[in-house]
Amino acid sequence: MNNIKPATADSLLRAMAADGTVRCMAAVTTRTVAEAAARHGTSPTATAALGRTLSGALLLGSSLKELDRLTVQIVCEGAIGGITAEANANGAVRGYVRHPEADAPLKANGKFDVSRIIGDGMFYVTHESGYEVGLYREPYRGSVPIVSGEIAEDFAYYLSQSEQIPSAVMLGVFIRAQATDQAAAVEAAGGLMIQIMPGASDKIISAIETSVGNIPHTTQMIREGAGTRDMLRAALGEIAFEVMEESAVEFQCSCSRERAVSLVSSIDRTELEAMLREDKGAAMTCHFCNETYRLDEAELESILEEVKG
Ligand code: ZN
Numbered sequence: 001m002n003n004i005k006p007a008t009a010d011s012l013l014r015a016m017a018a019d020g021t022v023r024c025m026a027a028v029t030t031r032t033v034a035e036a037a038a039r040h041g042t043s044p045t046a047t048a049a050l051g052r053t054l055s056g057a058l059l060l061g062s063s064l065k066e067l068d069r070l071t072v073q074i075v076c077e078g079a080i081g082g083i084t085a086e087a088n089a090n091g092a093v094r095g096y097v098r099h100p101e102a103d104a105p106l107k108a109n110g111k112f113d114v115s116r117i118i119g120d121g122m123f124y125v126t127h128e129s130g131y132e133v134g135l136y137r138e139p140y141r142g143s144v145p146i147v148s149g150e151i152a153e154d155f156a157y158y159l160s161q162s163e164q165i166p167s168a169v170m171l172g173v174f175i176r177a178q179a180t181d182q183a184a185a186v187e188a189a190g191g192l193m194i195q196i197m198p199g200a201s202d203k204i205i206s207a208i209e210t211s212v213g214n215i216p217h218t219t220q221m222i223r224e225g226a227g228t229r230d231m232l233r234a235a236l237g238e239i240a241f242e243v244m245e246e247s248a249v250e251f252q253c254s255c256s257r258e259r260a261v262s263l264v265s266s267i268d269r270t271e272l273e274a275m276l277r278e279d280k281g282a283a284m285t286c287h288f289c290n291e292t293y294r295l296d297e298a299e300l301e302s303i304l305e306e307v308k309g
Helices: 030-040 044-060 114-118 152-162 202-214 218-223 228-236 257-265 269-279 297-308
Strands: 011-017 022-028 068-076 082-088 092-097 121-129 140-145 167-175 186-196 241-248 282-285 292-295
Touching (some): 011 228, 022 044, 030 092, 044 082, 121 152, 140 152, 152 186, 167 202, 186 228, 202 228, 218 228, 257 282, 269 297
Antiparallel strands (some): 011 241, 022 186, 068 082, 068 121, 167 186
């Protein structure tokens, strides 16, 4: 029971149940997904795909330690082309899709046809520790083929195949119909992950199967005002759980103007001179957050001076 911060708007909860044989996580990510949609201008279906992936990365990374980083990458043949989401131990998550305009008609049941824009492909999870400091260790990377394209099922398949952890995963993004502004339209987003560890009794497993099978959709619970604890209580039914950690979550990118400048400084001198001559400056856009950093003529000239010196 350490590092418990009061939950604010978006939050991530990690808990244990049944003497540690069940690990469970819940996340409310409405604002995070709304910000991702606003930054990338994603279509409704792409917002659902990105939002589910961001939420899943947070749930999967809920036990990350300081200086750890978890990246979920979907490389696919569907119109969206690919999705990347990266979470760290501090509840910061960032991510993007390759083709934000990719969209598809709603399915007959009114849900987003996420699997249509994903198609076939691969699902990768990379776990790095000690990044950006001298403690960097060999990253762990696991991969599975995409089995569903609805993303929650792909997280569950990854956990069962690559980490041998049978899991129930629910991820959802609820978007208000006929909204013109995608960010404002994200009304609820979040998810749940229940991992069955070795030693869990058959009684516990079957109780969880029953309770998970009967809960409302995660976004319905969130729209009705449920927080992460309420969601876990619903998912676990009668089984008591102990909260291990609760943290605030937000869309946050590690890029900055200083980093953009240092990146430009590392460019070859002839290329820098060409940029100055042809573009009268430089502009760099971060993939993860779509922020553009512009360097004007004077800034570029001073960088060139330094490179020459
Ligand atoms: Zn960025």
